[in-house]
Amino acid sequence: MRAIVVKSWLKGPGDMEVKDIPVPLPKENELLVKIDSAGANFFDILLVQGKYQIKPPFPFTPGAEFSGTVVRAPSSGKFKSGDRVFGSNPTGAYAEYIAVPQAQCFHIPQRLSFEQAAGLYITYPTSYAALKLRGRVQPGDWVLVHAAAGGVGIAAVQIARALGARVIAAVGSQGKFDVCREQGAEHCVNYREAEWVDEVMRVTEGRGVDVVFDPVGLVERSLKCVAWNGRIVVVGFAAGAIEKVAVNRILLKNVEVTGVHWGAYARFQPEMVAEVWRELFALADQGKINPVVYEPVFYGLENAKTALRAIAARETYGKVVVKPSAEPAPKL
Numbered sequence: 001m002r003a004i005v006v007k008s009w010l011k012g013p014g015d016m017e018v019k020d021i022p023v024p025l026p027k028e029n030e031l032l033v034k035i036d037s038a039g040a041n042f043f044d045i046l047l048v049q050g051k052y053q054i055k056p057p058f059p060f061t062p063g064a065e066f067s068g069t070v071v072r073a074p075s076s077g078k079f080k081s082g083d084r085v086f087g088s089n090p091t092g093a094y095a096e097y098i099a100v101p102q103a104q105c106f107h108i109p110q111r112l113s114f115e116q117a118a119g120l121y122i123t124y125p126t127s128y129a130a131l132k133l134r135g136r137v138q139p140g141d142w143v144l145v146h147a148a149a150g151g152v153g154i155a156a157v158q159i160a161r162a163l164g165a166r167v168i169a170a171v172g173s174q175g176k177f178d179v180c181r182e183q184g185a186e187h188c189v190n191y192r193e194a195e196w197v198d199e200v201m202r203v204t205e206g207r208g209v210d211v212v213f214d215p216v217g218l219v220e221r222s223l224k225c226v227a228w229n230g231r232i233v234v235v236g237f238a239a240g241a242i243e244k245v246a247v248n249r250i251l252l253k254n255v256e257v258t259g260v261h262w263g264a265y266a267r268f269q270p271e272m273v274a275e276v277w278r279e280l281f282a283l284a285d286q287g288k289i290n291p292v293v294y295e296p297v298f299y300g301l302e303n304a305k306t307a308l309r310a311i312a313a314r315e316t317y318g319k320v321v322v323k324p325s326a327e328p329a330p331k332l
């Protein structure tokens with residue numbers, strides 16, 4: 001099969017090479033999946049450079065999210081050959097096939113395409129846990145979503161709306177306003193412009209927002225436009241810096257600053273993983289969440305580097321998808 005193979009740390013994703021390697025042999029309790037689509041992530045860039053927290057032994061195939069069709073399944077388990085699945089693994093998704101533990105896969109909800117499902121595994125439960133479990137979003141709340149056009153951001157916009165909240169989307173360029181509005185944001189602000197905090201206060205009639213969803217590193221400034229009893233959920237640090245916050249500001253408005261680490265729920269609260277997915281699948285069946293796929297989809301593993309370049313340049317919205325096939329399947 002064809003796969004990206006990394007044999008030593010690279011200068012960047014531009015140096016990734018596609019090779020012919022054997023189809024992986026699934027272990028007992030693993031599925032063999034023919035990959036239709038892989039979800040691209042910023043951390044893939046760090047992974048191939050040896051700058052990520054996970055450093056796989058060489059040689060390895062990067063890519064952490066995928067969707068596809070089961071071609072071999074253990075007789076015990078909920079999957080069979082031909083099932084449409086999506087899942088995640090620390091490595092292996094930029095390839096034609098992946099062998100992956102069954103526990104790391106789910107059936108694709110009926111309404112969703114392979115492309116939509118490829119980026120579901122990490123973003124949606126992260127955003128759901130952030131808003132529902134940590135931010136305790138209530139119907140009628142104002143929710144400020146930072147990096148609202150990004151992977152976790154756009155999921156957060158949809159989920160906040162599904163929970164009955166009103167959304168202010170904050171992004172880094174005007175060009176991303178439309179995609180946020182299409183997903184249900186009532187107002188959009190550009191956090192590269194100095195007056196965005198005033199704009200949030202104006203929209204909320206001087207009250208501030210009830211919940212802030214922050215995957216960027218904007219806690220300090222968000223404290224200026226959060227309401228009394230507001231909750232700020234720290235989701236990530238896309239801007240690259242870890243903030244130091246003057247805690248008196250947390251006291252002054254009775255604010256809660258909390259975090260979410262979705263990947264760690266499997267270890268510390270596995271029962272919540274099942275519950276979050278149950279609720280997300282229900283929302284997907286009702287059409288209340290509908291993953292947004294960046295256009296263009298990148299065909300051919302050689303184009304994974306172009307996909308990752310677009311992510312690094314902040315050009316993308318929603319989930320960036322790479323297909324191992326060199327061209328779109330003919331429409332029948």
Ligand SMILES: NC(=O)c1ccc[n+]([C@@H]2O[C@H](COP(=O)([O-])OP(=O)(O)OC[C@H]3O[C@@H](n4cnc5c(N)ncnc54)[C@H](OP(=O)(O)O)[C@@H]3O)[C@@H](O)[C@H]2O)c1
Binds near residue numbers: 238
């Ligand atoms: N806590 C968890 O369990 C968890 C789970 C998944 C992801 N995360 C974290 O959440 C963050 C976002 O992930 P994602 O998948 O949504 O990523 P993404 O799709 O690449 O979106 C990130 C967005 O951040 C914004 N951004 C702001 N400042 C930036 C900067 N200096 N450089 C690059 N981007 C910047 C960009 O949007 P604009 O151009 O609009 O500013 C960009 O589109 C990451 O830090 C990730 O590690 C956390």
